[in-house]
Each structure stands twice: as C-alpha cells, then as structure tokens.
Amino acid sequence: ETGVTQSPTHLIKTRGQQVTLRCSSQSGHNTVSWYQQALGQGPQFIFQYYREEENGRGNFPPRFSGLQFPNYSSELNVNALELDDSALYLCASSPGPEETQYFGPGTRLLVL
Amino acid sequence: SQELEQSPQSLIVQEGKNLTINCTSSKTLYGLYWYKQKYGEGLIFLMMLQKGGEEKSHEKITAKLDEKKQQSSLHITASQPSHAGIYLCGADYVSQKLVFGQGTRLTINP
Numbered sequence: 001e002t003g004v005t006q007s008p009t010h011l012i013k014t015r016g017q018q019v020t021l022r023c024s025s026q027s028g029h030n031t032v033s034w035y036q037q038a039l040g041q042g043p044q045f046i047f048q049y050y051r052e053e054e055n056g057r058g059n060f061p062p063r064f065s066g067l068q069f070p071n072y073s074s075e076l077n078v079n080a081l082e083l084d085d086s087a088l089y090l091c092a093s094s095p096g097p098e099e100t101q102y103f104g105p106g107t108r109l110l111v112l
Numbered sequence: 113s114q115e116l117e118q119s120p121q122s123l124i125v126q127e128g129k130n131l132t133i134n135c136t137s138s139k140t141l142y143g144l145y146w147y148k149q150k151y152g153e154g155l156i157f158l159m160m161l162q163k164g165g166e167e168k169s170h171e172k173i174t175a176k177l178d179e180k181k182q183q184s185s186l187h188i189t190a191s192q193p194s195h196a197g198i199y200l201c202g203a204d205y206v207s208q209k210l211v212f213g214q215g216t217r218l219t220i221n222p
C-alpha cells in the first residue's frame with residue numbers, strides 16, 4: 001500500500017466530453033505528478049504540481065489541466081476528449097519535487 | 113527513438129531460475145528508478161539508484177547502475193510466481209519528471 005488513492009477506478013466517456021479524475025496523496029506529500037499510460041507502453045509524464053502550483057509539464061495539450069488542493073488532494077481535468085485519450089491515468093505523490101514518487105492504483109479511462 | 117530502452121520486452125522463465133532485465137539510457141542519468149506493475153494497476157516502487165557503480169538489493173532483487181550512469185540492470189535470483197508482472201525503469205533527467213521505458217513483462221512458469 002502506497003497511501004495514494006485514485007477515483008474512480010474505471011470510467012467510460014464519449015468523444016468531446018470532459019472528465020475529472022481525482023487523487024489523494026499521502027499526508028505530508030506536497031508534490032503530485034500525473035502520468036498517462038497507454039496499453040503496452042510505459043507511463044508518460046503529463047504534469048507535476050508542487051504546493052498548488054504547476055511545476056513542469058510534459059508534451060500534452062492545454063486541454064489537459066490540473067489542480068492541487070491544500071488537503072493533499074488533486075485533480076486531472078481533460079476537456080474535449082479524443083479516442084486516443086483512452087488510457088490508464090496514474091497519479092504519484094512525493095514529499096518534494098526531487099524525491100521518490102509513490103503511485104496510486106490508477107483510473108482506467110475509455111473514450112468511445 | 114526512445115530515450116530509455118528496456119530489454120527484453122517480455123521474458124518467460126521457469127520458477128527458481130535467475131533472470132536479468134536491462135535498461136539503457138541515451139544520456140546520463142541523474143537518478144534511475146525501478147518499479148513493478150501488476151497488469152492494469154499502479155506502480156510499486158522497488159529501488160532508486162543515483163551514483164555510478166551503485167548496487168542495491170531487496171529480498172531477491174538486485175539493481176545496479178553502471179559507472180557511466182547510462183545503463184541499469186535488475187537481477188532476480190531464484191524467481192517465484194510473486195515476481196511476475198511488468199518491470200519499468202524510470203529515468204530522472206529533469207527534476208523528477210520521470211521518463212519511463214516501455215516495460216518488461218515477466219512471466220514465471222511453475
């Protein structure tokens with residue numbers, strides 16, 4: 001158990017819709033990172049939040065956005081869903097930006 | 113091309129046998145992480161290596177980072193069914209924005 005939880009576990013949406021995925025970090029971890037993992041691939045970095053501010057972003061379009069809250073929870077929002085957004089979305093928390101990341105179980109998103 | 117290449121992509125071994133998974137980087141690593149993933153689930157942290165020549169062990173799993181810090185290996189001794197899963201190496205090139213390899217799927221046959 002990593003102490004990192006994610007909700008929901010599974011989600012089905014249609015193309016063009018919007019989705020919000022949630023993550024609850026370990027207590028005391030002020031950094032959260034989000035990753036997208038397509039089937040058969042390694043996770044790809046979306047962005048990182050540190051103390052409620054974005055602290056780096058991967059090669060993802062602006063329709064991927066995030067929020068981090070003071071209570072160690074965070075959100076990943078995706079607008080205008082596309083079929084290629086179907087993937088496992090992982091959040092990872094760490095005590096700081098330079099420290100080991102601990103992953104949640106993921107949310108599997110299917111876009112039809 | 114991938115910044116981080118893992119080999120092999122899949123591996124099937126008999127229970128009790130030893131095995132090695134390799135992770136090669138196209139540039140110098142500041143930190144190299146090994147994670148294990150059960151199919152469709154989250155990643156479990158195994159080990160982190162930072163210094164060239166560093167070697168760490170946990171139970172029957174040993175990971176090494178070569179002197180030039182561009183390659184790491186994960187070695188499992190006397191494999192067990194519980195070792196089955198997907199092993200991922202992740203490189204810390206820029207301040208914890210981890211770049212992952214494509215993973216190695218390990219199957220243990222009884």
